[in-house]
Amino acid sequence: MMDEDEFAAVYAATYKPLLGYALRRCDTPEDAADVVAETFATAWRRAADMPAGDEARLWLYGVARRVLANHRRGVLRHSLKTAALRAELASITPARDETPVADVFRALPGRDRELLALVAWEGLSVAEIATVLGCSRNAVSIRLHRARRRFARALRAAGIDRPGQVTPALQRSAT
Amino acid sequence: MIDDLVAGLNPVHDDDITSEPSGPAGRELLAGVTALAPRRHRRVPRLAIGAVAAAGVAAAAVFVLPVQDSGPLRSYANAAVRVEVKGGEYEVEVKDAYAGQREFREAFAKVGLDARLSIVPVSPGRERTVIRTGSLHATREGQIPPGGVTGTETTVLQCPPGQAACPLKVRLGGALFRLAGADIVIGRKARPGEIYQDATPARGDRPASLHLTGRTVGQALADLRSRNLTWAFFLGEFKPDGSGGGWNPPESWRPADGRRVTGAWMRSSDSVGLLVTPVKNDPQPTPDG
Structure with missing residues (x-):
């Protein structure tokens, strides 16, 4: 059974990666604060199941993923006070990217988006994603290949053939 | 290339996060978490696995049923x-x-x-x-029935x-x-000074009483100062049909006094947006600009 000091060490090592994970996927910093709080609360309750070392971070991503899914279904529990964390995160408001590429990305199935994001945003390898999702490396490789292919196809369908070559989209004033 | 493209869509980088586990919020959250009662794991004799599995099924059923029964509220x-x-x-x-x-x-x-x-x-x-x-x-895929929704x-x-x-x-x-x-x-x-979310750049004056379009930047700013109004520039071009686009230059940037204002609009109760046609060496669009 993990004791409080061991848990605190894992908490310190994974606090910012978990905040990043939640902030990148939540509409507001407040939601992200709640998701992170509930993720650590779940981790504490299930501390006996939590692996050691860097595996803990991957395991926590998996917990956060399920907490986030519950949050989206409106069933997030609020067992913790998060006012201070919300206040600290208040200045971080993820800007909604309105570029055509972002629109295409948002229109992808959620499972594809999550796989692509775990690679590009969290910087995870196939093996690490397999740990997060609780499936085999082979399954991740196949799903990832399909997700990349679907994104490329959707970009082409949207008339974005060479997105890397596109100059920054002109934006109407957001002010 | 796909991965690079997705990386470019990352809305929040870890470096953007200033909250630390050792900071006030981080410490408060850890204290709150560890104050929760941890779930105790019972040690189960190997011979009782079948019974435990059955109990697990029953427990799952108890957990699932209320969720299915309740459904969304009316x-x-x-x-x-x-x-x-x-x-x-x-x-x-x-x-x-x-x-x-x-x-x-x-x-x-x-x-x-x-x-x-x-x-x-x-x-x-x-x-x-x-x-x-x-x-x-x-x-x-598969959610849309024949005939659409x-x-x-x-x-x-x-x-x-x-x-x-x-x-x-x-x-x-x-x-x-x-x-x-x-x-x-x-x-x-809008509250006083709050930016109007529907205010967008366009050619001409909105409202017409602004009388800033066609004047030089120097003249326009002098006029705004006399009316106790602030301003924000917008670099772009719009056609008479309203189509076109542009970007927000850095807040501190201002064009030379002799350049012409091509559009002006109230962007809040005390601030005016000024449209200027971009020229060489002006600030370029940025991903969040």
Whole structure:
């Protein structure tokens, strides 16, 4: 059974990666604060199941993923006070990217988006994603290949053939 | 290349996060978490695995059934909003137009509606109007039945003369909003100095009384100073039909006094937007510009 000091060490090592994970996927910093709080609360309750070392971070991503899914279904529990964390995160408001590429990305199935994001945003390898999702490396490789292919196809369908070559989209004033 | 493209869409980098586990919020959260009672794991004799498995199934059934039975609520209200399911329609009544997004989303989620309601400050005359409605996300493959899906939206936004308290209601019906979610943006009166979310750059003066289009930047700024108004530049070009685009230069940037203003608009009660045609060496668009 993990004791409080061991848990605190894992908490310190994974606090910012978990905040990043939640902030990148939540509409507001407040939601992200709640998701992170509930993720650590779940981790504490299930501390006996939590692996050691860097595996803990991957395991926590998996917990956060399920907490986030519950949050989206409106069933997030609020067992913790998060006012201070919300206040600290208040200045971080993820800007909604309105570029055509972002629109295409948002229109992808959620499972594809999550796989692509775990690679590009969290910087995870196939093996690490397999740990997060609780499936085999082979399954991740196949799903990832399909997700990349679907994104490329959707970009082409949207008339974005060479997105890397596109100059920054002109934006109407957001002010 | 796909991975690079997705990386470019990352809305928050870890470096942007200043909150630390050793900071006030980090310490408070850890204290709160570790104050929770950890779940105890019972040691189970190997021979009892079958019985435990059966107990596990029963426990799962107990856990799942209430969720299935309860389903989404038929109505829900909090301090910000009241949502009611009437037949196949959702009726949304806004009680506090200044409430946070979270309270709206909470209420929608309770009745099973995947919706985002934004009440944004708008220019005078556009209060209590729907600025935009649309889908929140794409539908999944196989969700769309033959013939497609439709959605209807009815708004009750006008305030009858002489009435002290006015309803602000939106009714959403049809499969479209259930499958693709609803993204509703309604205008509210802006507080002094609050940026109007519906103010967009265009050619000419809006309102016409600004009389800034065609004047030099130097003249326009002198005029604005005399009227005690602030300003923000916008670099871009627009055609007479309103099409075109541009970007926000850095706040501190200002063009040379001799350049012409091609459009001006009120962007808040005390601030004016000034459109200037970009030339060589002007600031270039940035991803968040």
